Amino acid sequence: GAVVSQHPSRVICKSGTSVKIECRSLDFQATTMFWYRQFPKQSLMLMATSNEGSKATYEQGVEKDKFLINHASLTLSTLTVTSAHPEDSSFYICSARDLGANHNEQFFGPGTRLTVL
Amino acid sequence: KNEVEQSPQNLTAQEGEFITINCSYSVGISALHWLQQHPGGGIVSLFMLSSGKKKHGRLIATINIQEKHSSLHITASHPRDSAVYICAVGREYGNKLVFGAGTILRVKS
Numbered sequence: 001g002a003v004v005s006q007h008p009s010r011v012i013c014k015s016g017t018s019v020k021i022e023c024r025s026l027d028f029q030a031t032t033m034f035w036y037r038q039f040p041k042q043s044l045m046l047m048a049t050s051n052e053g054s055k056a057t058y059e060q061g062v063e064k065d066k067f068l069i070n071h072a073s074l075t076l077s078t079l080t081v082t083s084a085h086p087e088d089s090s091f092y093i094c095s096a097r098d099l100g101a102n103h104n105e106q107f108f109g110p111g112t113r114l115t116v117l
Numbered sequence: 118k119n120e121v122e123q124s125p126q127n128l129t130a131q132e133g134e135f136i137t138i139n140c141s142y143s144v145g146i147s148a149l150h151w152l153q154q155h156p157g158g159g160i161v162s163l164f165m166l167s168s169g170k171k172k173h174g175r176l177i178a179t180i181n182i183q184e185k186h187s188s189l190h191i192t193a194s195h196p197r198d199s200a201v202y203i204c205a206v207g208r209e210y211g212n213k214l215v216f217g218a219g220t221i222l223r224v225k226s
Contacts, residue, residue, distance in 0.1 A: 034214075042218075043203065043216045043217065043219055044160075044203070045216075046213055091158050093160060095214075106162070106207075106214065108161070109159075109160075110160075111160065
């Protein structure tokens with residue numbers, strides 16, 4: 001099946017720094033990528049929908065100036081957590097829709113665990 | 118009431134047992150997804166279905182559109198099947214997935 005990668009898989013940073021997470025579709029083109037956040041023992045929560053070449057659509061309650069999303073190509077979307085604080089510590093997961101296949105199908109990345117000290 | 122309800126929340130089974138996890142939803146959907154999340158966190162998409170039944174190895178997924186219900190079955194369960202199984206539905210209009218709370222499965226040897 002289609003493969004989505006995320007980098008880094010794990011990051012620890014100091015409070016106040018910014019962290020960039022990459023999401024790549026390795027063998028398909030994705031016009032749409034989704035960014036999710038998952039707190040311990042909770043299900044995934046959609047943060048934003050990232051569309052190639054246009055601005056991301058953020059879910060209610062998600063600060064767009066704090067979670068910057070850039071979808072510069074059909075295979076890469078980045079999420080930058082700006083001025084990270086301990087409450088931003090979470091598991092961040094992306095998914096991508098395959099442009100060429102069934103448009104309902106989403107492929108998930110392995111996730112990035114962010115710990116803010 | 119959540120749009121996607123899963124049951125049971127927790128399930129412990131003995132190796133070899135037949136396992137069923139249920140998912141009910143209340144919105145119009147374009148497709149239903151079954152996902153597996155291991156303790157390390159990574160998510161694997163098991164099935165995407167909009168009607169009928171799909172089978173992959175020991176896993177079977179069914180969906181009844183009229184009843185808005187889906188089941189995930191695992192035959193001859195094994196300890197390596199231990200994971201969180203998540204049901205997610207794609208809304209009828211738009212791209213977003215709505216997730217169930219997940220079912221924590223533990224298979225003991």
